[in-house]
Amino acid sequence: MLIVDNELCIGCGACEENCAFAAIEVVDGIAVVGDACTLCGACVDCCEVDALTIEGAEKSVQMDLASWNGVWVYCEFRAGTLATVALELLGIGRKLADARGVKLSAVLIGSGTDNSAEKLIAHGADIVYRADDEALTYFTDETYGAVLTKLIQEHKPEIVLAGATAIGRSFIPGVANTLGAGLTADCTQLGIRETDGALLQTRPAFGGNIMATIECPNSRPQMSTVRPNVMKELEFDASRSGDIIDVTLDPAMLKSRVRVLESVIAEQDDVNIQESDILVGGGRGLDNEKGFELIRELATSLKGSVSASRAVVDAGWIGYPHQVGQTGKTVAPKLYIACGISGAIQHVAGMQSSETIVAINRDKNAPIFDVADFGIVGDLFEVLPKLIKQIEEQR
Amino acid sequence: MKIIVCIKQVPDAKDVRLDPETNTLAREGVQSIMNPYDQHAVEEAVSLKEQLGGEVTVLSMGPPQAEEVLKQAISCGADNAVLISDRAFAGADTWATSYTLAKAVQKIGKFDLILCGKQAIDGDTAQVGPGLAIQLEIPFVTCIQKIREANDTELVMERMMDDGYDVIAANYPVLLTVVKDINQPRVPSLKGKMKAKKVQIQVLSAEDVGADSTKIGLAGSPTQVVDVFPPPPRGERSLLTGTIDEQVEQLVKKLAAYI
Numbered sequence: 001m002l003i004v005d006n007e008l009c010i011g012c013g014a015c016e017e018n019c020a021f022a023a024i025e026v027v028d029g030i031a032v033v034g035d036a037c038t039l040c041g042a043c044v045d046c047c048e049v050d051a052l053t054i055e056g057a058e059k060s061v062q063m064d065l066a067s068w069n070g071v072w073v074y075c076e077f078r079a080g081t082l083a084t085v086a087l088e089l090l091g092i093g094r095k096l097a098d099a100r101g102v103k104l105s106a107v108l109i110g111s112g113t114d115n116s117a118e119k120l121i122a123h124g125a126d127i128v129y130r131a132d133d134e135a136l137t138y139f140t141d142e143t144y145g146a147v148l149t150k151l152i153q154e155h156k157p158e159i160v161l162a163g164a165t166a167i168g169r170s171f172i173p174g175v176a177n178t179l180g181a182g183l184t185a186d187c188t189q190l191g192i193r194e195t196d197g198a199l200l201q202t203r204p205a206f207g208g209n210i211m212a213t214i215e216c217p218n219s220r221p222q223m224s225t226v227r228p229n230v231m232k233e234l235e236f237d238a239s240r241s242g243d244i245i246d247v248t249l250d251p252a253m254l255k256s257r258v259r260v261l262e263s264v265i266a267e268q269d270d271v272n273i274q275e276s277d278i279l280v281g282g283g284r285g286l287d288n289e290k291g292f293e294l295i296r297e298l299a300t301s302l303k304g305s306v307s308a309s310r311a312v313v314d315a316g317w318i319g320y321p322h323q324v325g326q327t328g329k330t331v332a333p334k335l336y337i338a339c340g341i342s343g344a345i346q347h348v349a350g351m352q353s354s355e356t357i358v359a360i361n362r363d364k365n366a367p368i369f370d371v372a373d374f375g376i377v378g379d380l381f382e383v384l385p386k387l388i389k390q391i392e393e394q395r
Numbered sequence: 396m397k398i399i400v401c402i403k404q405v406p407d408a409k410d411v412r413l414d415p416e417t418n419t420l421a422r423e424g425v426q427s428i429m430n431p432y433d434q435h436a437v438e439e440a441v442s443l444k445e446q447l448g449g450e451v452t453v454l455s456m457g458p459p460q461a462e463e464v465l466k467q468a469i470s471c472g473a474d475n476a477v478l479i480s481d482r483a484f485a486g487a488d489t490w491a492t493s494y495t496l497a498k499a500v501q502k503i504g505k506f507d508l509i510l511c512g513k514q515a516i517d518g519d520t521a522q523v524g525p526g527l528a529i530q531l532e533i534p535f536v537t538c539i540q541k542i543r544e545a546n547d548t549e550l551v552m553e554r555m556m557d558d559g560y561d562v563i564a565a566n567y568p569v570l571l572t573v574v575k576d577i578n579q580p581r582v583p584s585l586k587g588k589m590k591a592k593k594v595q596i597q598v599l600s601a602e603d604v605g606a607d608s609t610k611i612g613l614a615g616s617p618t619q620v621v622d623v624f625p626p627p628p629r630g631e632r633s634l635l636t637g638t639i640d641e642q643v644e645q646l647v648k649k650l651a652a653y654i
């Protein structure tokens with residue numbers, strides 16, 4: 001609970017101004033806390049007379065934090081391949097482990113993982129826990145969750161990272177809840193606080209309008225899912241060495257109450273837009289489904305993938321897996337080319353962390369130009385064919 | 396078929412904007428809406444009820460004004476509404492929210508199916524649905540894009556994956572989270588609106604559901620927000636100049652690294 005000391009409060013209004021949630025208001029010279037308060041503490045920090053305090057969380061059982069040790073990465077493996085985000089997470093995991101002076105372990109779950117464990121070591125892992133079994137061919141929340149939960153309970157790592165993918169964002173919340181651990185979704189930045197070794201997890205909230213830093217002060221492990229494409233993987237180094245430990249799986253862990261009947265991989269290979277380095281996004285400016293062909297052509301010439309605004313997904317020109325934005329996917333490719341997209345806040349929320357943004361739009365006031373590094377004001381039916389032609393000539 | 400749908404009231408993110416001058420959140424005129432994904436969950440529940448018979452209860456944890464979204468769900472065909480509201484819930488993270496909702500579900504009693512949205516657009520975490528299932532010790536499947544078949548004992552459905560979809564069968568009880576592909580929410584009928592006006596919303600406190608005070612609100616939350624700040628500004632926007640041909644030429648030069 002946020003407590004206002006009425007004796008100390010001078011009604012200056014600094015708290016009101018700094019509250020991102022409009023939850024505090026000065027009434028008759030005294031700050032009054034409303035229902036929207038999320039106890040984020042922004043007001044406590046800005047109060048010059050120390051009139052605000054957040055009543056400490058009274059934990060019934062205090063956890064022995066020091067007995068948790070090591071950094072872990074869940075390395076997603078599906079349909080015979082490691083997800084690229086798994087390697088990216090080993091990159092940041094290595095940094096965190098070195099900062100803490102602990103080991104970096106990878107957890108590999110699936111079937112037919114072949115030499116993937118060796119690959120994880122070459123990308124930075126000291127230890128690989130491998131659960132390779134035919135019963136783990138298809139992902140289910142219960143089987144994968146049971147394996148990871150058991151390993152965490154046995155080995156007590158202080159930090160567990162996973163990719164913010166369809167799989168990671170599905171079963172990791174279940175694992176965290178079972179463990180009573182804190183989990184921060186969709187992190188874009190991770191760091192260690194030197195004084196006490198806490199994991200500082202930073203993520204966008206409110207559709208990217210604000211950033212929030214989150215920590216887990218009283219519990220372990222500290223868990224995060226991390227967006228694909230933000231962390232850097234380490235170079236493959238075959239000289240790295242590490243241990244591969246095959247996990248003993250008891251039959252109860254391999255049972256799921258829901259059954260996967262079939263796994264359908266979309267025939268377009270470009271459907272996983274979160275893994276693409278280059279995205280060409282199309283919007284309503286393309287006029288119709290046929291206009292969308294131009295987008296595909298540009299994407300092909302750049303060896304990129306096709307994404308879309310919600311307006312065109314709603315119009316049925318392309319499937320929902322391609323939608324970027326608040327209610328679609330969040331992407332952060334190296335290059336994002338927005339064609340005929342106005343740049344509504346909900347769209348921008350999903351692509352603003354792209355490295356380079358190009359916008360092509362005939363309306364020079366379109367908000368997309370506010371986030372673009374390079375903008376062309378013009379008719380895309382004129383610009384795109386020229387662009388495609390010049391790119392082809394460059395090769 | 397007894398179905399419970401969890402719905403959340405959220406600020407409409409398109410209204411939440413940073414004031415470029417003060418770098419604080421400009422909040423004038425920020426509307427509260429039903430979380431868009433939850434509208435699809437309500438629709439799916441109502442159409443399953445129409446197909447299999449039964450009852451749809453909508454449940455929300457939030458401040459008193461969250462009654463608005465519960466009424467909206469009633470106007471779209473839900474039968475009962477429960478609001479769990481208490482100042483002691485402030486600061487709840489997804490763990491504490493899952494725990495609190497689980498307590499409310501247990502209070503509501505028997506159910507076959509629980510539907511949630513894939514994620515709430517204020518926090519975008521997608522953690523409450525799975526967390527609630529774990530608390531209730533029932534299985535869950537996330538990101539359902541289609542229910543192919545439903546009868547009194549089994550559901551066959553498609554769950555969206557990054558590279559396509561999986562076809563999944565499940566028995567009751569089960570918790571599902573849905574994406575917007577699953578259906579097109581209906582507009583409230585006149586009869587529904589009348590019903591929403593008259594509906595008695597059951598309001599429960601932490602005590603009413605027997606929640607352990609160390610497991611709710613800030614005390615029950617393993618994660619804590621320690622800082623909020625505006626996102627780093629992007630570099631200067633720059634429009635290319637010249638004829639279209641010249642602009643395209645400049646752009647191709649700038650993008651040389653990617654070609």
Ligand SMILES: Cc1cc2nc3c(=O)[nH]c(=O)nc-3n(C[C@H](O)[C@H](O)[C@H](O)COP(=O)(O)OP(=O)(O)OC[C@H]3O[C@@H](n4cnc5c(N)ncnc54)[C@H](O)[C@@H]3O)c2cc1C
Binds near residue numbers: 344
């Ligand atoms: C709760 C909520 C969630 C949402 N979530 C998302 C989301 O996840 N993702 C998303 O994208 N949207 C989302 N939206 C919708 C969003 O508000 C916009 O409506 C949408 O992004 C607009 O798509 P658009 O830019 O393609 O279309 P428009 O806004 O219609 O823009 C088309 C643009 O094309 C330009 N144009 C037209 N013809 C040409 C031409 N010949 N050459 C060049 N330029 C041309 C126009 O100048 C215009 O700027 C959401 C909305 C709500 C309320």
Ligand SMILES: Nc1ncnc2c1ncn2[C@@H]1O[C@H](COP(=O)(O)O)[C@@H](O)[C@H]1O
Binds near residue numbers: 457489523
């Ligand atoms: N306070 C709440 N009350 C009711 N349902 C909620 C609440 N918070 C989250 N949910 C449900 O959980 C889903 C995921 O929310 P989140 O984990 O916050 O992204 C939402 O779409 C809702 O169905």
